[in-house]
Amino acid sequence: xxxxxxxxxxxxxxxxxxxxxxxxxxRDAKDSAQSLFRRLPEQPALVFTSPLxxxxxxxxxxxxxxxxxxxxxxxxxxxxxxxxxxxxxxPRTELDNWAKTPTDFGFPGGEHLRTFQQRVSSFxxxxxxxxxxxxxxxxxxxxxxxxxYYYQQDWSAWLGYPxxxxxxxxxxxxxxxxxxxPEIC
Numbered sequence: 433x434x435x436x437x438x439x440x441x442x443x444x445x446x447x448x449x450x451x452x453x454x455x456x457x458x459r460d461a462k463d464s465a466q467s468l469f470r471r472l473p474e475q476p477a478l479v480f481t482s483p484l485x486x487x488x489x490x491x492x493x494x495x496x497x498x499x500x501x502x503x504x505x506x507x508x509x510x511x512x513x514x515x516x517x518x519x520x521x522x523p524r525t526e527l528d529n530w531a532k533t534p535t536d537f538g539f540p541g542g543e544h545l546r547t548f549q550q551r552v553s554s555f556x557x558x559x560x561x562x563x564x565x566x567x568x569x570x571x572x573x574x575x576x577x578x579x580x581y582y583y584q585q586d587w588s589a590w591l592g593y594p595x596x597x598x599x600x601x602x603x604x605x606x607x608x609x610x611x612x613x614p615e616i617c
Contacts, residue, residue, distance in 0.1 A: 435560060435582070436472055436567040437575045437601040440486040451508040453516045454484050464598060465493035471600045471611045477564030482506040487569040505555035508571035512542020535587050549577060549587055556581040575601060579608065
């Protein structure tokens with residue numbers, strides 16, 4: 433089993449908190465895909481993507497002749513009242529409460545992190561135990577959860593795992609390898 437976890441490119445966010453807000457990327461998805469071609473398999477058996485355009489457009493440009501499966505469980509966490517809000521406008525007390533319980537917090541008007549974890553784990557249980565080569569286009573929080581699932585570890589152990597924009601994390605035989613975009617190196 434080999435799984436490739438791909439994070440989308442940088443978004444036009446200007447200091448905004450975004451999770452499920454569907455923001456455009458700074459670069460065209462076709463250009464972003466060019467930097468991924470040599471780091472991804474040519475003919476994976478399965479390709480999944482978050483339905484948010486920053487992921488789905490990238491997946492479509494990387495695999496234009498492949499069936500791509502949109503799965504809402506691969507969307508980033510829903511930050512609720514924080515969505516599309518400047519980070520410096522989020523009440524400090526709320527940020528501090530999240531920091532105290534980074535995997536057990538409910539975003540005001542949004543998703544509880546336990547629900548987020550269950551959603552992503554549901555996807556992983558169905559799709560990460562296959563023998564086929566699989567490519568998944570998603571978001572940093574989802575990538576961290578998928579790694580935790582793959583290694584059968586607590587999510588908190590993966591909170592610090594770097595998932596830069598346009599990174600590819602390859603999971604194979606319980607080994608992890610990360611490839612970064614040349615723009616990041």
